[in-house]
Amino acid sequence: MTASSAPPRTPARLSVRGLTKHFGTVRAVEDLTFDVSPGHVTGFLGPNGAGKTTTLRMLVGLTTPTAGTATIGGVRYTELTDPARTIGVALEASTFHPGRSARAHLQMFAPAAGADAARVEQLLALVGLTGDAHRRVGGYSTGMRQRLALATALLGDPDILVLDEPTNGLDPAGIAWLRSFMRGFADSGRTVLVSSHILSEVQHSVDDVVIVAHGRLVHASPLAALAALAVRTVTVDSPDRAALTDLVTRRGWASEPAGAGAPGALRLLHVRAAEIGAAAFAAGVELHLLTEDAPGLEDVFLRLTGQTTGVAA
Structure with a gap:
């Protein structure tokens, strides 16, 4: 990814402390604590229904915790002075207006992220959608929607990238490209948190793993340490x-x-x-x-x- 002309920033650590979310009698997340460090790709892993998406939604202020905190550089998402420049988030690849083109979608969100027309075109090229940018998103495949979700998350040239199941719908070439992109993003000193319910999908690109089941933390370590449990x-x-x-x-x-x-x-x-x-x-x-x-x-x-x-x- 081409670096922006903005002054350098110090990437922030993501910190989750005692995070809990109950929906009535359902305990979606229970007393969850972990950190995500700059310069690392961290895999947030667990079966479907383990509480991953709920945790990510609490991290970015879309869901209110029952207890505990999720902070970015020590502050909540809602307290960030420049959220689009701090953290880019792709939680769902199905929330696009079906009648809007990919280019129009990015152009609509660009002003809030401080991005110009050149940035929009740069991102369309980065995710491989330039040739289809004029098409309505309603006709996109799941993989194309995933690419557009990533481009949207990158509009503000953020220091932190949070991706929820980003390989869904991608073909092998797309998955290989995404791995390379996440690796380069982290190697530049930035932070990636990527969720998946299948370890094999991310094990070739992550440095650390945070594993949850039934809303609770079951393991957190560098990926290499996971092998010691075999x-x-x-x-x-x-x-x-x-x-x-x-x-x-x-x-x-x-x-x-x-x-x-x-x-x-x-x-x-x-x-x-x-x-x-x-x-x-x-x-x-x-x-x-x-x-x-x-x-x-x-x-x-x-x-x-x-x-x-x-x-x-």
């Missing part, structure tokens, strides 16, 4: 399952049923296949299956959020 497993089976179970008990290995993928087999935790094979050979236990599974970050994410077979729809 549980290595080995799936094992024997024609003599009683002998295998006895061996597992005597060795003190943690185990669980392997599930539908290998009915009747065992999944052993925190142990290597070589150790199991050697112990089985020494004990005279014949093995018909010995498969080591290297856990990925997605496995850790699913375990932290209480999911077992995939991300909830």
Whole structure:
């Protein structure tokens, strides 16, 4: 993104402290606390319904918290003197007037963001919509609407960018472009907070992760630290399952049923296949299956959020 001619600014930290939101008896967000640092891309992750969008809406003053605070550089969004220049937000890609063109949409919001006609054209080019800028947004695909939402968020050339599920509707090339853009934005010293319900969509572009489930924080760390929570497993089976179970008990290995993928087999935790094979050979236990599974970050994410077979729809 081309830098503006405005004087340099010091990017602000996003801080959430004890943030809570109840809708009647529904506890959408409960006592949530985390920080988002300048120069980082932070993934805000959790299943659909985990409270991510509600949290982001409280951050930008669209929803009033039941308790706690969400601040930008120590102040609430409603107290910012120049919000469009401080934080750009793309929460939904479906709130455009269907009869208005992309160019007209940006031109309408440009004055409030301090942007001129040249900035509008620059952003249309940046998000790849120049050729379709004259078309009515009602005829846009979901991915094109996502690009227009990003362009709208960038009108004020903000220091902070907040994106809610921005890869929805994007093709692989669009996702790769967005990753590169977020990386460059953060590398310039600015701040990105991007939400997703699928870790694999953002794991190649984020530095830090904040994971929520049922409105509560379940994990916050640099992405690299998330891998330390991975549980290595080995799936094992024997024609003599009683002998295998006895061996597992005597060795003190943690185990669980392997599930539908290998009915009747065992999944052993925190142990290597070589150790199991050697112990089985020494004990005279014949093995018909010995498969080591290297856990990925997605496995850790699913375990932290209480999911077992995939991300909830």
